[in-house]
Amino acid sequence: MAEQAAPATAREWHLAARPQGWPVSTDFALVEAPVRTPGPGEILVRNTHLSVDPYMRGRMNDVKSYVPPFRLGAAMDGGAVGYVVASEAEGFAPGDAVLHGLGWREYATLDAGHAVKVDPQAAPLSAYLGVLGMPGLTAYAGLLAVGGLKEGDKVFVSGAAGAVGSLVGQIARLKGASLVVGSAGSAEKVAKLVDEYGFDAAFNYKDAPVAEQLAKAAPEGIDLYFDNVGGDHLEAAIGALGVHGRAVLCGAIAQYNSTTAPAAPRNLAMAIGKRLRLEGMLVRDHAALQPQFVAEVAGWLKSGELRTEETVVDGFENAAEAFIDLLRGVNTGKMVVRLDD
Numbered sequence: 001m002a003e004q005a006a007p008a009t010a011r012e013w014h015l016a017a018r019p020q021g022w023p024v025s026t027d028f029a030l031v032e033a034p035v036r037t038p039g040p041g042e043i044l045v046r047n048t049h050l051s052v053d054p055y056m057r058g059r060m061n062d063v064k065s066y067v068p069p070f071r072l073g074a075a076m077d078g079g080a081v082g083y084v085v086a087s088e089a090e091g092f093a094p095g096d097a098v099l100h101g102l103g104w105r106e107y108a109t110l111d112a113g114h115a116v117k118v119d120p121q122a123a124p125l126s127a128y129l130g131v132l133g134m135p136g137l138t139a140y141a142g143l144l145a146v147g148g149l150k151e152g153d154k155v156f157v158s159g160a161a162g163a164v165g166s167l168v169g170q171i172a173r174l175k176g177a178s179l180v181v182g183s184a185g186s187a188e189k190v191a192k193l194v195d196e197y198g199f200d201a202a203f204n205y206k207d208a209p210v211a212e213q214l215a216k217a218a219p220e221g222i223d224l225y226f227d228n229v230g231g232d233h234l235e236a237a238i239g240a241l242g243v244h245g246r247a248v249l250c251g252a253i254a255q256y257n258s259t260t261a262p263a264a265p266r267n268l269a270m271a272i273g274k275r276l277r278l279e280g281m282l283v284r285d286h287a288a289l290q291p292q293f294v295a296e297v298a299g300w301l302k303s304g305e306l307r308t309e310e311t312v313v314d315g316f317e318n319a320a321e322a323f324i325d326l327l328r329g330v331n332t333g334k335m336v337v338r339l340d341d
């Protein structure tokens with residue numbers, strides 16, 4: 001596609017303050033900044049879609065973690081897709097679609113080595129932020145490589161209507177799980193899991209204690225738990241897992257905005273007698289699975305066996321609110337921000 005010249009300045013989102021507890025809009029600032037002309041080896045990209053992801057909440061805190069914190073008063077970053085506008089890098093030309101890590105801004109100038117070309121004909125660009133991107137690989141690698149899903153496994157996934165969770169449940173079913181149970185935060189999401197995504201059972205974790213609802217949905221217990229939430233969900237799963245059960249510790253969103261230590265799980269000692277394996281995971285350790293993941297997931301998408309959904313927020317100026325809404329559970333499937341054309 002033909003690309004027009006970039007403007008002299010464009011908008012970017014800065015971290016204005018570090019949140020205490022839940023983030024608020026004043027923790028973010030919309031700033032007009034110069035658009036830098038690419039130097040040797042660099043490309044200039046006009047972003048079309050930005051990703052907002054739960055891990056970004058951790059980056060708003062000034063703590064050492066597996067990704068460095070956002071800097072106060074500086075542009076934030078994160079997954080984005082867009083079109084190359086100018087290139088000083090071999091192999092990249094204006095009009096190429098790319099996935100890269102300089103989101104939270106309208107235009108990004110970056111080392112081409114940090115961008116991956118993607119095919120806008122094969123899938124809508126935003127899919128490379130979701131089902132064909134980081135959340136998709138998280139679900140695939142977490143379930144298969146870390147969780148060691150086996151045919152016949154009874155599987156429970158929390159955050160089941162979100163980007164990662166909705167794929168976990170469906171991939172488990174496609175790979176022969178005998179029972180797939182999901183939890184989510186609204187009646188609409190629960191209905192969707194069963195009616196559209198093929199979960200055997202689902203419940204709203206806000207309705208009654210998780211352990212109680214899980215026991216009803218999986219009366220014979222579970223073999224594998226994919227944890228996106230932590231806290232009472234993890235405690236319930238530890239209780240429901242059978243001997244040699246496995247839990248993939250992918251996320252703990254219930255505590256991301258909490259200012260106090262989590263009250264659960266209180267039953268970790270059960271892991272001893274049941275010989276449970278609780279294993280943390282980071283998607284970045286599983287890059288080697290990328291080709292297998294793309295081939296298999298693209299096949300399921302083409303055949304219609306895998307359903308995906310996006311919650312699209314329009315307008316760059318709404319990105320901070322979209323991020324806060326993600327933490328509140330406003331999204332079903334992947335939350336993305338679509339920039340004005």
Ligand SMILES: NC(=O)c1ccc[n+]([C@@H]2O[C@H](COP(=O)([O-])OP(=O)(O)OC[C@H]3O[C@@H](n4cnc5c(N)ncnc54)[C@H](OP(=O)(O)O)[C@@H]3O)[C@@H](O)[C@H]2O)c1
Nearest residue numbers: 054162163164184185228250251252253254281282283329
């Ligand atoms: N380890 C890794 O490499 C890796 C990579 C990607 C993602 N993750 C983790 O995976 C999880 C899901 O990420 P995602 O990108 O797919 O996000 P997502 O599930 O699409 O969105 C977050 C969802 O979390 C739910 N939520 C918010 N507060 C909650 C609470 N207190 N208890 C239960 N659910 C709550 C909300 O849905 P409800 O309406 O259902 O509450 C919300 O829609 C996150 O924990 C994330 O940090 C880890």
